[in-house]
Amino acid sequence: MDNNKNDNFDLNNFFTNDEIFLLKNTLELSENEIYAYIVLTQNPYSTITELAKYADFPRTNMNRYIQRLLEKGLVTLNEIRQNKLFTVANPAKIQLLINEKEIELQNKKQQLRSVTEKLPSLMHSINCLKSYRRSKGKYRNGKKYAQDIYTQAFSSKELCSYVSLESSHTFFPENEEKYLTIQDTKPSKQVKEIIDKSKISVEKASEYSKAPNFDFIVSPVDMNLSSVDILIFDGRVAIVNLNKKISICVLSNTSYYKNCKAIFDLMWNVLI
Secondary structure (H helix, E strand, O other), X not given: OOOOOOOOOOHHHOOOHHHHHHHHHHOOOOHHHHHHHHHHHHOOOEOHHHHHXXXXXXXXXXXXXXXXXXXXXXXXXXXXXXXXXXXXXXXXXXXXHHHHHHHHHHHHHHHHHHHHHHHHHHHHHHHHHHHHHHHHOEEEEOHHHHHHHHHHHHHOXXXXXXXXXXXXXXXXXXHHHHHHXXXXXXXXXXXXXXXOOOHHHHHHHHHHOOOOOEEEEEOOOOOOOOOOEEEEEOOEEEEEEEOOOEEEEEEEOHHHHHHHHHHHHHHHHHHO
């Protein structure tokens, strides 16, 4: 977050609330970037040093804001006699950027609808993983074995999972402390979870997200998993079931792991 905001600057002196919302949320500009754009509009063909003086910003900060505006095509660079002079681009560029955002949003909506329609079928296929139990993977009962698998998963370089954190926390309340402890010692691990919509699951995910490199997405539809947790890590897929007793199946198959990981990544990129 940029803390070098000019306290004498008020966006409302230049734009309406709707226009400010458009600039911030559609064009993804910070207040200081908008301010830099205004200053440049009022002082075309200026150097970074001059703009920093006009805006009362440190030169390094102004350079960063202008570079961001350049990347978005809102500012142009003119090199005249070894001087780098900046000026605002044609205002029509803003309309073009908005049109591009609208197209991007429409594509996202179409992808989300497609995933939502196919999600029940995918969840059914995931539930069918239990048919691989004894013939295709290592299948054991008991909480201790499940705890060992969770420790391995939390310690892996990358972990992806479909999980009901509400149910998981009921049977494995120690997992939260275990995960946070491992993150304290090995904070480079990346964890992504697609969780169910329950209030408790969302609260638990928010607590986990206090650790670095943890991210989660709430499924837009009911997951309806017969398994409480499906862990994808280190070339393995582990399925934790909680029926009358705790049981877990670990499938160690590179091809199967890659397929499960590819499906997870596809869902994640569409839902994010």
